[in-house]
Amino acid sequence: MLKTLRGRFILSHILPLLIVIPLLGIAAIYLIEEKILIPSLLAELKGNALALSRIAARDKEIWDDPAYARQLLNQTAIRSGGQLILLDPKGIILASSNPSDADLLGTQVEHPGYGLAQQGQVVTRLRSSQAFGEDIADALAPVIGPDGELLGFIRLSFRYDSFIEELYQLRYLLTSILILALLLGTGLGIILAINVGKPVEQVTHAVYSLANGERSESLPELGAEETRRLSRGVNVLFKRLRSLEAARKRLLANLIHEIGRPLGALRMGIEALSHGADRDPRFYAELLEGMDLETARLQRLLEDLSHLHEQALGILELDHQNLDLATWLPGMLTPWKQAASKKRLNWELNIPPSLPVVRADPLRLDQVIGNLVSNAIKFTPSGGAVKIEAGESDARIWVRISDTGPGIPPDSQEKMFEPFVRGGQGRRFPQGMGLGLGIARELVEAHGGRLELESEAGSGSKFTVWLPRDPMEPS
Numbered sequence: 402m403l404k405t406l407r408g409r410f411i412l413s414h415i416l417p418l419l420i421v422i423p424l425l426g427i428a429a430i431y432l433i434e435e436k437i438l439i440p441s442l443l444a445e446l447k448g449n450a451l452a453l454s455r456i457a458a459r460d461k462e463i464w465d466d467p468a469y470a471r472q473l474l475n476q477t478a479i480r481s482g483g484q485l486i487l488l489d490p491k492g493i494i495l496a497s498s499n500p501s502d503a504d505l506l507g508t509q510v511e512h513p514g515y516g517l518a519q520q521g522q523v524v525t526r527l528r529s530s531q532a533f534g535e536d537i538a539d540a541l542a543p544v545i546g547p548d549g550e551l552l553g554f555i556r557l558s559f560r561y562d563s564f565i566e567e568l569y570q571l572r573y574l575l576t577s578i579l580i581l582a583l584l585l586g587t588g589l590g591i592i593l594a595i596n597v598g599k600p601v602e603q604v605t606h607a608v609y610s611l612a613n614g615e616r617s618e619s620l621p622e623l624g625a626e627e628t629r630r631l632s633r634g635v636n637v638l639f640k641r642l643r644s645l646e647a648a649r650k651r652l653l654a655n656l657i658h659e660i661g662r663p664l665g666a667l668r669m670g671i672e673a674l675s676h677g678a679d680r681d682p683r684f685y686a687e688l689l690e691g692m693d694l695e696t697a698r699l700q701r702l703l704e705d706l707s708h709l710h711e712q713a714l715g716i717l718e719l720d721h722q723n724l725d726l727a728t729w730l731p732g733m734l735t736p737w738k739q740a741a742s743k744k745r746l747n748w749e750l751n752i753p754p755s756l757p758v759v760r761a762d763p764l765r766l767d768q769v770i771g772n773l774v775s776n777a778i779k780f781t782p783s784g785g786a787v788k789i790e791a792g793e794s795d796a797r798i799w800v801r802i803s804d805t806g807p808g809i810p811p812d813s814q815e816k817m818f819e820p821f822v823r824g825g826q827g828r829r830f831p832q833g834m835g836l837g838l839g840i841a842r843e844l845v846e847a848h849g850g851r852l853e854l855e856s857e858a859g860s861g862s863k864f865t866v867w868l869p870r871d872p873m874e875p876s
Contacts, residue, residue, distance in 0.1 A: 418586045426579045430572055438571075442538055442559065443525040450540035450557040451523050453485070457544045457555060463487065464544075464552045467506075470496035486510075488554040495553065510556075518543045518554055600628040604635050611639065660702070663695035670695075704768070719762040719847055726791060726798065727756040733767055734789060737774045744778060747786035756791055759798055759870050765844045769852075770800065772837040773864045777804035781861075797850075800866045809856040817854070818842050 457463055463470045470487050474496045485498040492509045494502070514524030523542045539558035546552045600623060607620055619639060620632040670692045679685045730752050741748045777787045785805040792799055809817060818838050845852045849869045856862035 415587050415590055418583050422579045422583050422586075426575055429575055433571065433575075439527060439538070443527065443540070446538060446540035446557050446559060447523050447525045447542075450542035450555050453557065454523075454542040454544045454555045457487070458546055458552060461546065461552065464489065464495070467495045471506075474498045475500070484558045484560070486556040486558070488556055490551050490553055492554070512541055512556070514541045515554075519551060521545065600632060604628075604631055607635055607639075611642065660699070663699050666695045667692055719765055721760045721762055723758050724761045724763055724766070725756075725758050726800070727752055727754050729763065730756075730770070730789075730791060730800070733770065734774065737771065737778065740775075741778050741787050744781075745783045746778060746781055747784075749786060749788040749790075751788070751790035753792060757793060757798065757870060759868055761848055761868065766848070769841045769844050769866060770802070772841045773802040773866070776837065777802050777806070777862070777864075780804065780806040782806070796870060798868045798870065800868075801863055802865075803861065803863045805861045808858045808860045808862055809854070810858045811856075814854050814856060818852075 463473060464487075474485055474487070475498070483498075484502075486502075487495040487497075488510065489495055492512060492515060494506050494508055494510060497503075497505070512524075514526065517524050518541045521543055523540055525538070525540045527538045539556055542555045542557070544552040544555055603620060619636045622629045622632045622636070670688050673688060674685075678688055731750065734750065738748050738750070774787070774789065781787055781804040786803075787805075788801075788803040790801050790803075842852045845866055845868070850867045853865045853867065854862065855865070
């Protein structure tokens, strides 16, 4: 039972009841008996004894004629279990309402309350009577005549055994109520344990199914807030794993395509060379240039995959240097200017000479700017324009790459930064792995900056890289 959460929950719910309810019952019975019933019984005896003493003080014949007193007590109705005794000033029994006390008539009864009673007080007590051989509650009241003379005493007693019967009935009632409460508490604990344990079992089963590759549907978010949050967390995990599985499949498909194309081109080049292509100098030069481009593409692919591996390991390291963007950017962009010229694009470069020096990793920043410019050239049709400009605003440096390409719809802009998402623009096999923009954003954020995208479908795109002068001061 203790091995399951449900069993422990039930036990944790029942144990306090098993401890608290008996203690509560004992305390309740004690308080009712000792603080309510017994004091009320003694108070009742005291009041009745006082009333009888006042009545007996008016009839002096009771004290002068014991036979008359006994006759009068025999005609008096006393509560079941009760007893009325008349005592003279010396404590000698004159008469008793109980016929079985006939042998005790004329004998003296010991009572510790005589002294107080002679002073006019009514004495009550709960005691063991040696004379009557049983536990009794009694009240001793003095009888004072009209002239102030002590005529005797009224002793009104009640057998405790008959009172115990009433207490037992009360105990049985309280015990039944407490047992019922214990049963209800146990039942409630079992219901709550089932309600708590069932969602946990569902989550456990779902996690095992997920580990075995069998899980596909989401969990219902039911139960207490904690179990709903647990189910919600598992659902997020499911969604994340499904996304990773889909990304893995896209990665494999992209790798096959991206690696297969340049390898196929290189194999064709090698085959051409083996068939005498080197005899034609012009064709030979074009062939070498093409093979160089394919190997460069493979190198770029390996760099993207290497950075993706670094992302997974969380070991992205930057080599910060003092970088003069005014002189570094034009030199870095020269190869891209040639690529834009070959595609017959209008190239515009606007880098102010007053651009300040920043702390950055030139290789990583080259990767960011190169990726953005490459995309701008790739997706801008012939006759369009690519514009690169830079500036300073609020102690931050910005570099903006604009193009006149087809643009990106607003609902797709954020997805462009996710891994393996490619802007194919209608091509069946778009170029690239779909890693560039995600890598660029992460590299910019590693510099303490941010990468912004402004675009509308049919109106081109603008990518702005914001960098702080010091990477310790985020932009």
